[in-house]
Amino acid sequence: MESSSPSVPFPLLQTPVESNYRACTIPYRFPSDNPRKATDVEIQWIDVFLNSVPSFRQRAENDTTVIDAAEKAEKFAQRYTEILEDLKKNPESHGGPPDGILLCRLREIVLRELGFRDIFKKVKDEENAKAISLFEGVVKLNDHIEDEGKRVENLVRGILAGNIFDLGSAQLAEVFARDGMSFLASCQNLLSRPWVIDDLDTFKGKWLNKSWKKAIIFVDNSGADIILGILPFARELLRRGTQVVLAANELPSINDVTYLELHNIISKLKDEKGYLAGVDMSGLLVANSGNDLPVIDLTNVSPELAYLAADADLVLLEGMGRAIETNLYAQMKCDSVKVGMVKHPEVAQFLGGRLYDCVFKYNEVVN
Structure with a gap:
C-alpha cells in the first residue's frame, strides 16, 4: 500500500521552471548517456542498495506481525536483488x-x-522509549547554556548527533546491532568544524537578530533523532514565539518516524498542562507530509502540509535522505536550512567531504 493522500507541490518550493528543481541531489546520469547502459554512478548506487539487503532481510525475518516471516523475508531479498541486477543490465x-x-x-x-508494513517497528519503539527517558536531561543541559549563540550551536549539534540513528545505512545498521548508539557520545564525537557544508555561524547570527513567525520542519528518524535532536530545537523556536509544524511520513519506511508515532511521542513528553519541559506547546503542530519513503520529492506532498506551509517563513529539512541525498540544492521562497549527517561514503565523495561529515546549509531569502 502506498500513500493514500493526493499529492500537491510544496508551496514554498520555487517552481521547477524558476529553479530547475530535481529532487535527487546526485545526478545518476546525463542526457548524453546511453539510455540502455547503466552509468557508473547508477551501478555504484545500485550496489549501495544491494549491500543493504541482508540487514533488511534480517529485520523482516524478525517481524512477528507477518505469518511465515522468514520465508517471505527470503523472497523479499531474492526479488529485490533481482530487480537491482535487472537495473544494472537495463x-x-x-x-x-x-x-x-x-x-x-x-x-x-x-x-x-x-x-511487511513496518519491519523496524520493534527497534523504533525501543529507541523511542530510551530517548524519552533522556529527554529531560538533554533539555536541561541546553537550558543551562546562557549564551544564546552557543545554545543554538549545541541544539544543532544535537540534531546531527541524533541523526546518526539511521538503519538505512548498512554500516550503521551493523554498528547499531553490535554496539548500540549513545546520544551524548555522538554529540561529543561529531567531526570537527568546518564541516563539508557549514553555514552554522551565519545561521547563528540570523537567529540572534531575526524572528521567524512559522517554521516547517521535515523530520527524519525515530529515537534520538526526533526526540533528542529535533524536539529540543523545536522547543527553542516555540520559546521564541515561532509556530512550528513538524512534517512526518504518512507510512513507515526504515526507522523514520511517522506522523502518528510522532503524535504518540509528544503525548508522552508533554505534562498535564500541555507543556514541553516548561514551554507552551500550543504553537506546535504535527502534519502528515504525504510521504512514504526515507527521501522526499517536494513536488509531491499532502494537501494538509501544503495548507499549513503556505505562510511559513522558515523551512528546515533534516536527515541524509531528505536534506542531502534529495533537496540539498532545492531553492525555497523563504529562509531554509538543510541539516544532516553524511552516512554513505558515496555521498561524502560527491560532496568532497568525509564519512560522518556534517551538512548545515542555510539560505536566507531577502524580501
Whole structure:
C-alpha cells in the first residue's frame, strides 16, 4: 500500500521552471548517456542498495506481525536483488532509469507486496522509549547554556548527533546491532568544524537578530533523532514565539518516524498542562507530509502540509535522505536550512567531504 493522500507541490518550493528543481541531489546520469547502459554512478548506487539487503532481510525475518516471516523475508531479498541486477543490465527496466527515489520506492513496494508494513517497528519503539527517558536531561543541559549563540550551536549539534540513528545505512545498521548508539557520545564525537557544508555561524547570527513567525520542519528518524535532536530545537523556536509544524511520513519506511508515532511521542513528553519541559506547546503542530519513503520529492506532498506551509517563513529539512541525498540544492521562497549527517561514503565523495561529515546549509531569502 502506498500513500493514500493526493499529492500537491510544496508551496514554498520555487517552481521547477524558476529553479530547475530535481529532487535527487546526485545526478545518476546525463542526457548524453546511453539510455540502455547503466552509468557508473547508477551501478555504484545500485550496489549501495544491494549491500543493504541482508540487514533488511534480517529485520523482516524478525517481524512477528507477518505469518511465515522468514520465508517471505527470503523472497523479499531474492526479488529485490533481482530487480537491482535487472537495473544494472537495463536501466530502463522497472520504471528506470534508477535514482535514489526509485531505488527506495522499489524496495518498499516489494516489502509491502509480501505483507511487511513496518519491519523496524520493534527497534523504533525501543529507541523511542530510551530517548524519552533522556529527554529531560538533554533539555536541561541546553537550558543551562546562557549564551544564546552557543545554545543554538549545541541544539544543532544535537540534531546531527541524533541523526546518526539511521538503519538505512548498512554500516550503521551493523554498528547499531553490535554496539548500540549513545546520544551524548555522538554529540561529543561529531567531526570537527568546518564541516563539508557549514553555514552554522551565519545561521547563528540570523537567529540572534531575526524572528521567524512559522517554521516547517521535515523530520527524519525515530529515537534520538526526533526526540533528542529535533524536539529540543523545536522547543527553542516555540520559546521564541515561532509556530512550528513538524512534517512526518504518512507510512513507515526504515526507522523514520511517522506522523502518528510522532503524535504518540509528544503525548508522552508533554505534562498535564500541555507543556514541553516548561514551554507552551500550543504553537506546535504535527502534519502528515504525504510521504512514504526515507527521501522526499517536494513536488509531491499532502494537501494538509501544503495548507499549513503556505505562510511559513522558515523551512528546515533534516536527515541524509531528505536534506542531502534529495533537496540539498532545492531553492525555497523563504529562509531554509538543510541539516544532516553524511552516512554513505558515496555521498561524502560527491560532496568532497568525509564519512560522518556534517551538512548545515542555510539560505536566507531577502524580501
